[in-house]
Amino acid sequence: MSKDGLFFDPNQVKMVVESLSNEKDLAPELIFVAMERALASVLAKDFSEQARIQVNIDRDTGVYHCQRVWTLVEDASEELLDQPEQYLSVDQAQEKGLEGAVLGETVAESLTIEPGRIFAHQSGQMMIKFVREAERAKLAEQFKSRVGELMTGQVKRVTRDHIIIDLGDHIEASLPRKELLPREIFRVGDRARGYLYAVDPENKGPLLMLSRTHANFLVELFKLEVPEIQEGVLEIKSVARDPGVRAKIAVKTKDARVDAVGACVGMRGGRVQAISSELNGERVDIILWDESPAKMVISAMSPAEVLSIVVDEPAHAMDVVVLEANLSQAIGRGGQNVRLASQLVGWDLNVMSESQQREQSGGSDVNALCQQLDVDAALAEILIREGFSNIEHLAKADAQVLAGISEFDIDLATEILDRAQSAMIAEAIAVSTLSETAVPDESLMALPNMPKLMAHRLAASGIISAEDLAEMSVDEVRDIEGMTDHLAADLIMAARAPWFSEDED
Structure with a gap:
């Protein structure tokens, strides 16, 4: 290579930089860097892939200087043996006439470009590549916040x-x-x-x-169509989509005077229809957001009517009971309705009919009777089959009626009746004792199938009213003495009955 030759005229370099900067809307510095990288890349082809080539262009004059760089190391160093193209020993540096550097610092040998069409073509291609990279980097920076x-x-x-x-x-x-x-x-x-x-x-x-x-595509479309969302009056809290087929969204209003669902639907359904058209006919269900997951499920399962819900807090799951005739509607085609409702609420939902729930919860009644009457499971199952699911019903029964059960005789009937009545007396004594601690509210006492003793035990645990019980989960009351999962589910759902009536209104 000849010494100190130039390939571009300095003025030409500055003209190229200015032209590309204006054309590509890039800072001149980015064009200078792209040009330096392009020249260094083409020059490196005359050496090994590991060789370090540096090109520096003076931003004011357009004059550029090329050099090959090494790091100075000791003669027997590991770097020198492994990467001889990037490292030099002191003796090697002296042979090249590179003196004055100390170990660990870099030394450089000046290079000169040989003019030629091949070099010019290769440099031009590499420069185009690096300018495009700069354009993409700028675009990425511009849009990452969007x-x-x-x-x-x-x-x-x-x-x-x-x-x-x-x-x-x-x-x-x-x-x-x-x-x-x-x-x-x-x-x-x-x-x-x-x-x-x-x-x-x-x-x-x-x-x-x-x-x-994307689920947020639906959110952004609603922002576009519903001014109340843009203004911050309404907020979309949750979204679930089966793209192109069906979606559910939960909305919340920050102004009680604004009907959140009505605002999203629009006059004669105009707003939601415009969104559905953009989504190729995707059906969108809009429900009102509620802090209570159970209340949310009631709305999210629409159009199916929910009869009761049993909440399992530790498993973050709910058993949702619907009418037998509505079971397929609640589940939806391919499980679509329950899947979207589950995504919307953020809980696992297990939809079942009333008969399925009874089969599932029957074991809890058996265990309760076994404990209260001190009998085995087979006998407890017979009593439940005959309609005596708790000791209150049993204590009021006639011995002859019990004796009429095919598996019973008068002696067994009398014994069962005595045990039930004794259990009721013990319960009355316990109620009297608990009344000194806390008295349950009338709303709690009036719940269907609420045992008197259980009402007092709930009150002693801080659950005074039906409203208090409605906010509980089965897991939270399971440890109360005498409480079974089945009884807890029944009582909690009875306490939540007003929720369902409000939803119907």
Whole structure:
């Protein structure tokens, strides 16, 4: 290589930088860096891949200097043996005429570019590559704060895996086919809207990634159609989607004077219909947000009517009981309705009919009778079969009626009756004792199937009224003496009955 030759005229360098800076709307510094990287990359081809080449262009004059750089190490160092293209020993540096550096510092040998068409072509190609990288880096920086926004543009290209959308100002976005709604087709020239869910600088194509299946796409569409959401009067708290088919959203109002559901539906359903049309006919159910998960489930299971709910706090799950005739509607085609309701509320939901619930909870009644009467499970099951599911009913029964049970005789009937009455007396004494601690509210006492003793035990535990009990879960009252899961579920649902009547209103 000849010494101190120049390939570009300095003025030409400055002109290229200024021209590209204006054309690409990039800072001149980014163009200088791209030019330095391009020249260094082409020069490095004359050496090994590990060689370190540096090119520095003076920003004021346009004059550039090229050099090869090494790090100075001891003669027998491991780095020198492993990477001789990046390290030099003191003796090697002296042979090259590179003196004055100390161990650990770098030494440099000046290089000169040999002018030629091949070098010019290669440098130009590399510079185009690095300028594009700078453009993409700028675009990524520009849009990373806009992730979560809606983007609208015109379809520019349709490929097997992507829809390329022109957003204007020479900016393109990619809408992958997996992010399209079912049976959705776009053609070149169509207007398209999507949700910007990611900026991916590593993507070989456009780095802006759009989606039409993302849950937040639905949220942004509602923001666009419902001014009350933009103004902060309404808030979308939760979303669940089966893209292109059905969705559920829960909305909350911050102003009691504003009907949250009505505002989202719009006059004659205009607002929600506009959104449904954008989503290829996707049906959208809008429900009112509630802090109580149980109340939310009642609305989220719509159109199915919920009869009762049993909450299992530790498992973060609920058993939802509906009419036998409504079971398939509550579950939905392919489990769609219950799946969306579960996603919306954030709880696992197990939908069942009344008969299924009775089968599931029957064991709790058996255990309670076994404990209160000191009998085995087989005898307790017979009593429950005959309609005597608790000691209150049993204590009031006639011995002859009990003796009429096929498995009983008069002696066994009398013994069972005596035990039930003794248990009732013990209960009355316990009630009297507990009354000195706390007295249950009339609303608690009046709940259907509420044993008097259990009402006092609940009151002693701080659950005074029916409203207090309605806020409890089965797990929270399970440890109260005499309480079974079945009884707890029945009493809690009885206490929550006003919730359901409010929902119907």
